[in-house]
Amino acid sequence: MAARRQYEELAQQLSAIGAVKRGLGRMLPHECPAGSAAVLTLLDRHGEMRMSRLAELMAIDMSVTSRHVAHVAERGWIDRSPDPADKRSRILRLTPAGRDMLADLSERSMNALAHYLADWSDDEVDQLNTLLGRLRASFGDCRPVPAAPAVPAAAPPERTTRTPV
Amino acid sequence: MAARRQYEELAQQLSAIGAVKRGLGRMLPHECPAGSAAVLTLLDRHGEMRMSRLAELMAIDMSVTSRHVAHVAERGWIDRSPDPADKRSRILRLTPAGRDMLADLSERSMNALAHYLADWSDDEVDQLNTLLGRLRASFGDCRPVPAAPAVPAAAPPERTTRTPV
DNA sequence: TATTGTTATACTCTATAACTATA
DNA sequence: TATAGTTATAGAGTATAACAATA
Numbered sequence: 001m002a003a004r005r006q007y008e009e010l011a012q013q014l015s016a017i018g019a020v021k022r023g024l025g026r027m028l029p030h031e032c033p034a035g036s037a038a039v040l041t042l043l044d045r046h047g048e049m050r051m052s053r054l055a056e057l058m059a060i061d062m063s064v065t066s067r068h069v070a071h072v073a074e075r076g077w078i079d080r081s082p083d084p085a086d087k088r089s090r091i092l093r094l095t096p097a098g099r100d101m102l103a104d105l106s107e108r109s110m111n112a113l114a115h116y117l118a119d120w121s122d123d124e125v126d127q128l129n130t131l132l133g134r135l136r137a138s139f140g141d142c143r144p145v146p147a148a149p150a151v152p153a154a155a156p157p158e159r160t161t162r163t164p165v
Numbered sequence: 166m167a168a169r170r171q172y173e174e175l176a177q178q179l180s181a182i183g184a185v186k187r188g189l190g191r192m193l194p195h196e197c198p199a200g201s202a203a204v205l206t207l208l209d210r211h212g213e214m215r216m217s218r219l220a221e222l223m224a225i226d227m228s229v230t231s232r233h234v235a236h237v238a239e240r241g242w243i244d245r246s247p248d249p250a251d252k253r254s255r256i257l258r259l260t261p262a263g264r265d266m267l268a269d270l271s272e273r274s275m276n277a278l279a280h281y282l283a284d285w286s287d288d289e290v291d292q293l294n295t296l297l298g299r300l301r302a303s304f305g306d307c308r309p310v311p312a313a314p315a316v317p318a319a320a321p322p323e324r325t326t327r328t329p330v
Numbered sequence: 331t332a333t334t335g336t337t338a339t340a341c342t343c344t345a346t347a348a349c350t351a352t353a
Numbered sequence: 354t355a356t357a358g359t360t361a362t363a364g365a366g367t368a369t370a371a372c373a374a375t376a
Contacts, residue, residue, distance in 0.1 A: 002290040007278040013297040019224035059184035113172040125167040132178040253334040
């Protein structure tokens with residue numbers, strides 16, 4: 001349990017880190033903004049998946065996910081094949097063109113980070129990665145709470161990624 | 166100099182950290198979104214200043230700063246007195262109402278962070294703060310490069326916070 | 331002529347809500 | 354009746370460009 005001053009400092013650091021994200025964002029190809037890059041990266045790391053899973057990994061509402069996915073699908077970087085087991089769902093999968101784009105993205109972030117973090121050691125980057133991962137885990141599921149149903153009864157704790165009715 | 170894998174991991178962590186920021190953002194009062202909170206916090210930490218200095222601290226364009234500042238000024242949290250030394254400028258200063266709002270903000274972020282980071286040690290929070298600060302410093306001035314002037318000659322390196330002509 | 335700050339416009343990202351189609 | 358996904362709409366944040374007032 002840390003001191004108030006440290007928490008305020010952390011809040012400030014998180015607020016200010018947006019500048020770094022914007023800096024990295026400027027390296028992206030015009031056709032592939034940050035949201036699209038995240039979709040491609042997650043499909044690469046975790047393999048094919050459904051919309052709902054992707055929304056969970058991105059920690060955003062499925063409606064937003066749907067638009068990011070539409071963007072990358074329109075450009076041919078993924079395809080959406082119907083899920084034979086559930087006709088409501090579609091399976092998202094990287095295409096060869098998507099892998100090409102990923103290689104491009106990797107090249108760009110590599111260049112930018114190698115430039116800006118030239119004086120960081122291997123260990124320091126690892127440390128930061130570890131702490132950021134832990135921070136995300138600690139916040140875990142802190143997404144907007146669905147509006148309480150009219151008759152709560154015994155149903156509410158079921159948290160999903162879809163937009164609440 | 167770190168390995169490609171680490172850089173890609175860092176890019177991913179930074180992309181995903183948005184979820185934490187959004188989580189904290191949900192704790193804010195409806196009238197005081199993140200941009201406004203940043204203005205108040207920076208005025209508290211660094212004391213009264215001009216628009217251009219605030220834009221630099223926030224690492225955003227002055228046009229954006231202007232809107233954030235207008236928002237908090239309309240609510241009486243800061244005042245903008247004319248700078249006697251330069252009639253183009255205005256001096257931004259917290260009002261008592263602004264300090265009240267800051268106390269509220271501090272209370273809220275304290276509660277949220279103490280809740281989510283309950284199992285973090287003092288040292289770990291410090292470590293993360295330090296690394297994030299260093300990350301920001303390393304990226305330093307990575308803001309959009311002003312479009313090259315028609316006749317560069319010997320003028321360009323002067324970097325300011327204003328919108329390029 | 332150059333600089334400070336404001337405003338208008340456009341784009342990205344997100345959330346809420348209403349809707350379709352399946353289960 | 355509930356769930357997977359889509360679309361429409363609204364709001365926050367940012368960047369670019371054009372502008373007014375002052376240096």
